[in-house]
Amino acid sequence: DAMVIQNPRYQVTQFGKPVTLSCSQTLNHNVMYWYQQKSSQAPKLLFHYYDKDFNNEADTPDNFQSRRPNTSFCFLDIRSPGLGDAAMYLCATSRDLRGEYFGPGTRLTVT
Amino acid sequence: TQLLEQSPQFLSIQEGENLTVYCNSSSVFSSLQWYRQEPGEGPVLLVTVVTGGEVKKLKRLTFQFGDARKDSSLHITAAQTGDTGLYLCAGGGSNYKLTFGKGTLLTVNP
Helix, strand or coil: CCCEEEECCEEEECCCCCEEEEEEECCCCCEEEEEEECCCCCCEEEEEEECCEEEECCCCCCCEEEECCCCCEEEEEECCCCHHHCEEEEEEEECCCCCCEECCCEEEEEC | CCCCEEECCEEEEECCCCEEEEEECCCCCCEEEEEEECCCCCCEEEEEECCCCCEEEECCEEEEECCCCCEEEEEECCCCHHHCEEEEEEEECCCCCEEECCCEEEEEEC
16 A cells, blocks of 8 residues: 655665665656655755656755656665755655655664 | 745644644645644645635544635644644645645644
């Protein structure tokens, strides 16, 4: 029944060591999003894909990259994680902007 | 830039009490969603409202979209401890991006 799956649920990485978070969906939605969320705050949009079209938010650091090899999968790459990048990373999908369906998130710790 | 002001930011009540959370904007949204998020989990979509003046009920939760589609409210009747969580409103526009409010952290005490 899982609709938006994120792996891993918890990720620990070292300062400066590249890390990749993954997201997959079984909903066949054409829009996929990556958000960063810090404690008890609203999710902050990093980027989104409409089909294969990539849309970067103006304030998303260059340190964050994304790939969407097909409709079902999307990856978030953090090239050189800093302590300030420790957060929950949420993947979401949407079909017609009548609601986004979020995954359970990946909690990233940077040591 | 579209902004959504959500209030209150924090709310602590006793079980059985009623509460209302508000979401206001100067911008018109094509849709308005409400989410509930528990610690360590992703937000879960509760409802989407799309028509000005629309009212939707989900058990003890009542959602309303303002006539001008600029504001919304969430009313919970007889709150339960299981209602504890972060409530987020989000407005949909034409660019496939949501504008989120800052959230309301609700604690329902037994």
